[in-house]
Amino acid sequence: MLKQIRQLFRTKSCHFCKKTTGTMQQYKDTSGKTVFVCHLCVPYAERRGLPKN
Numbered sequence: 603m604l605k606q607i608r609q610l611f612r613t614k615s616c617h618f619c620k621k622t623t624g625t626m627q628q629y630k631d632t633s634g635k636t637v638f639v640c641h642l643c644v645p646y647a648e649r650r651g652l653p654k655n
């Protein structure tokens with residue numbers, strides 16, 4: 603279980619849809635943490651006003 607959680611953190615999965623695609627953009631969430639956003643969710647991140655990392 604713990605191993606699975608660690609793996610989740612290591613994988614660069616999309617902040618919104620949790621999918622992993624080849625093209626990921628880096629954004630910062632509201633707490634200043636770096637998050638990854640896939641190309642499908644980039645417009646969503648832009649609408650929410652997330653700053654680009």
Ligand SMILES: [Zn+2]
Binds near residue numbers: 617619620639640
């Ligand atoms: Zn996504």
